[in-house]
Amino acid sequence: MSKELSRRDFLKGAAATAVSAAFLGVTGTAAPKAKAAAAYIPGTYTATATGMGTVTMTATFSETAITDIVLDVSQETEGIGKAAGDTLVSQLMAAQAPEIDGVSGASMTSEAARECLRNCIAQATGTTVSAVVEDAAPVEHGAWYDEKYFAKPDPITDIAETIDTDVVVIGAGNGGLVAAASAADLGAKVTLVEKNATWITWAGEMGAYNSKLMNEEYGIHYTDEELLEISNEICRYAGYECDQRLINLWLFNSGRTMDWFVDQMEAKGIHMFLETDMKDTRYMNKPQTHTVYEHFEELGPNQMGAQLANPKWVEIIEEKGGSILWQHTAKQLVQDENGRVTGIIIQRNEDGAYIQINAAKGVVLSTGGYGGNPEMMEALHYRDKDVICNNLGCGFAMGDGIKMAMWAGADIDRNHAGGVAFDRAAVDLDHHTGAPYTSGLGDIWWPGSQPWLNLNTHGERFCNEDNTYDFHINSWLTQPGHIGFQIFDSNYWSDVQAFHTTICSRVVAVPGARNSEVLPGVMPCKSGEQFYDVYIKPALDSGKLQQADTLEELADKLGFEGEYKENFLKSIERYNELCDGGVDYDFGKMSKDMTPVKQGPFYGIALGSWLLATMNGVRVNTNLEAITPEGNAIPGLYVIGNDMGGFFSNSYPQMFGGTAHGKTVCFARLATLHAVTGSIYES
Numbered sequence: 001m002s003k004e005l006s007r008r009d010f011l012k013g014a015a016a017t018a019v020s021a022a023f024l025g026v027t028g029t030a031a032p033k034a035k036a037a038a039a040y041i042p043g044t045y046t047a048t049a050t051g052m053g054t055v056t057m058t059a060t061f062s063e064t065a066i067t068d069i070v071l072d073v074s075q076e077t078e079g080i081g082k083a084a085g086d087t088l089v090s091q092l093m094a095a096q097a098p099e100i101d102g103v104s105g106a107s108m109t110s111e112a113a114r115e116c117l118r119n120c121i122a123q124a125t126g127t128t129v130s131a132v133v134e135d136a137a138p139v140e141h142g143a144w145y146d147e148k149y150f151a152k153p154d155p156i157t158d159i160a161e162t163i164d165t166d167v168v169v170i171g172a173g174n175g176g177l178v179a180a181a182s183a184a185d186l187g188a189k190v191t192l193v194e195k196n197a198t199w200i201t202w203a204g205e206m207g208a209y210n211s212k213l214m215n216e217e218y219g220i221h222y223t224d225e226e227l228l229e230i231s232n233e234i235c236r237y238a239g240y241e242c243d244q245r246l247i248n249l250w251l252f253n254s255g256r257t258m259d260w261f262v263d264q265m266e267a268k269g270i271h272m273f274l275e276t277d278m279k280d281t282r283y284m285n286k287p288q289t290h291t292v293y294e295h296f297e298e299l300g301p302n303q304m305g306a307q308l309a310n311p312k313w314v315e316i317i318e319e320k321g322g323s324i325l326w327q328h329t330a331k332q333l334v335q336d337e338n339g340r341v342t343g344i345i346i347q348r349n350e351d352g353a354y355i356q357i358n359a360a361k362g363v364v365l366s367t368g369g370y371g372g373n374p375e376m377m378e379a380l381h382y383r384d385k386d387v388i389c390n391n392l393g394c395g396f397a398m399g400d401g402i403k404m405a406m407w408a409g410a411d412i413d414r415n416h417a418g419g420v421a422f423d424r425a426a427v428d429l430d431h432h433t434g435a436p437y438t439s440g441l442g443d444i445w446w447p448g449s450q451p452w453l454n455l456n457t458h459g460e461r462f463c464n465e466d467n468t469y470d471f472h473i474n475s476w477l478t479q480p481g482h483i484g485f486q487i488f489d490s491n492y493w494s495d496v497q498a499f500h501t502t503i504c505s506r507v508v509a510v511p512g513a514r515n516s517e518v519l520p521g522v523m524p525c526k527s528g529e530q531f532y533d534v535y536i537k538p539a540l541d542s543g544k545l546q547q548a549d550t551l552e553e554l555a556d557k558l559g560f561e562g563e564y565k566e567n568f569l570k571s572i573e574r575y576n577e578l579c580d581g582g583v584d585y586d587f588g589k590m591s592k593d594m595t596p597v598k599q600g601p602f603y604g605i606a607l608g609s610w611l612l613a614t615m616n617g618v619r620v621n622t623n624l625e626a627i628t629p630e631g632n633a634i635p636g637l638y639v640i641g642n643d644m645g646g647f648f649s650n651s652y653p654q655m656f657g658g659t660a661h662g663k664t665v666c667f668a669r670l671a672t673l674h675a676v677t678g679s680i681y682e683s
């Protein structure tokens with residue numbers, strides 16, 4: 001690893017270098033426009049304003065013109081606000097005034113640049129700047145996120161069309177499809193709204209307890225005491241920064257809601273599978289993972305999950321009389337004078353027309369969180385934003401549901417939670433993490449969760465690799481560049497058999513485990529040859545994985561140089577010694593996972609985080625109704641899926657496979673039961 005700046009550091013450095021108008025070729029000789037007649041007090045003035053971070057401007061004035069603007073956007077979002085700096089300076093210099101178009105997608109940075117220039121002009125004309133300060137959004141006591149970003153927009157009034165229904169569901173994803181089908185199954189008139197032309201096909205494993213499938217077909221039963229033990233373990237992952245009542249709601253009700261799910265799927269000829277092959281691990285790891293599954297061949301690649309289930313949910317909704325509005329985007333909730341949510345305004349993508357849907361029984365939001373919105377991550381001080389480098393599967397999630405609920409008065413989690421994420425994003429050798437994210441299949445290295453040796457960019461081992469993948473990502477956050485290098489040797493097949501990772505990190509096919517292909521070419525294997533064909537060869541071909549006959553050569557190929565190369569070689573030597581003794585005296589890794597790196601060819605790959613879902617969102621009560629900061633329900637508004645908060649914080653409980661999707665479908669059923677019947681229980 002070179003000591004030179006990484007690409008990310010380079011970009012940061014470039015952005016921090018103030019964008020000068022002179023650099024842009026816009027000089028002090030530019031003809032003044034709007035301010036030609038104004039008398040400025042010549043000089044250089046400085047102002048700051050809040051964009052995503054602090055934006056600072058230094059503007060130089062002659063008597064009649066703004067002759068130079070230097071804009072520091074180094075605290076703005078990588079690839080968005082930072083990239084907008086040059087254009088904003090050009091626009092401001094050309095306009096000679098703050099009234100500019102700004103840069104699309106970088107609205108916060110644009111507004112901060114305008115505000116800075118207003119302030120500098122006020123100083124240069126000797127007028128007070130207090131008006132500018134007063135314009136800033138008031139900061140309420142207790143606010144910790146960027147209130148300006150979440151400012152409530154003006155209500156939409158030009159409604160072209162009105163629809164009357166009982167229940168409106170927003171988002172044809174894992175939560176929305178089940179909610180719409182459930183409401184229709186309960187006899188309600190349902191309208192499902194989706195901004196894209198089709199449904200989501202990601203995710204497959206759903207956690208649930210004491211379903212009939214689990215109790216009767218698999219003979220597994222959990223007592224109340226055991227469920228509460230699990231409840232407390234899940235709270236520990238969250239540091240108890242969660243509402244334990246919601247976790248219990250899922251644990252104690254997911255069985256009956258899963259029974260309903262299974263019945264609906266069975267009626268469509270689709271079967272379910274329960275994962276029973278568990279890992280020998282230091283973490284609590286229980287059978288809970290239900291998977292929609294097609295057994296084409298017992299240990300071959302079978303189909304699973306949302307790929308199979310979601311098209312069936314679309315059929316079920318339509319068969320039960322529900323209507324689906326594809327390519328319509330939800331914009332704003334409608335409330336009556338008592339605050340009850342009575343409907344929602346959506347926009348037809350084709351022509352921009354607004355449609356108001358009046359919902360007599362409620363609105364269910366399930367728009368998938370904000371994994372596609374780096375600006376919102378900044379505004380919420382999202383903890384993991386710097387370690388993510390891929391968001392395949394959640395790039396469309398812009399936080400719309402969360403924002404709409406907030407505008408309606410709902411509270412959100414007061415944490416900076418990490419995400420549901422995999423430590424399986426292959427990082428280019430220029431080591432880029434942070435927005436903009438990639439989302440290509442070729443950027444995924446599925447064996448990233450295998451507990452092989454992991455080194456940082458300085459060639460040092462820094463933690464126990466045998467922890468869950470969310471913990472791994474947390475540890476990368478503490479390291480330079482926020483990435484780790486996974487290093488292994490030609491014994492990879494015997495290694496992964498010893499590791500015996502389970503659920504979605506599984507790479508070895510065994511009975512009692514689902515053996516499914518969700519992404520092309522990603523499935524547990526039956527032999528080393530198959531492992532090579534499915535994983536190693538494609539990654540070598542893409543240039544993400546490096547192969548070398550010697551460790552020196554591998555270090556070179558991975559970009560380690562000088563002192564860092566020496567560290568790299570010493571770290572491997574030390575690790576091999578520990579493996580020989582069978583005890584990890586440095587970090588306490590389990591002995592069975594201490595597999596040496598001795599037998600060439602050797603392999604190495606740089607890894608970062610692949611974000612699947614954000615975890616923090618709108619606070620709800622145990623009826624899944626959104627609540628205000630005072631804890632009062634907002635009647636008529638239900639929030640589920642990734643838009644819902646109160647359940648996770650800190651780290652996702654990975655060893656409880658399918659908890660995110662499992663609680664999503666459970667709460668989709670419970671929310672619609674409450675909306676339609678007034679109770680979360682079937683009568």
Ligand SMILES: Cc1cc2nc3c(=O)[nH]c(=O)nc-3n(C[C@H](O)[C@H](O)[C@H](O)COP(=O)(O)OP(=O)(O)OC[C@H]3O[C@@H](n4cnc5c(N)ncnc54)[C@H](O)[C@@H]3O)c2cc1C
Pocket residue numbers: 170171172173174175176193194195196199200202203204205206207328329330331366367368369392393394396397398400401420504611612613640641642643657658659660661662664
């Ligand atoms: C690749 C991948 C694999 C995963 N695997 C698992 C797994 O195996 N187990 C597990 O527990 N979890 C898994 N997850 C996480 C899981 O999918 C989520 O936690 C959750 O279940 C998603 O449900 P949702 O309804 O909130 O969002 P989504 O399923 O993402 O659906 C949201 C929908 O809302 C639409 N939408 C957004 N904004 C608007 C708007 N303004 N108007 C209209 N429509 C809008 C979107 O287009 C999208 O169709 C996975 C996620 C990914 C990306």
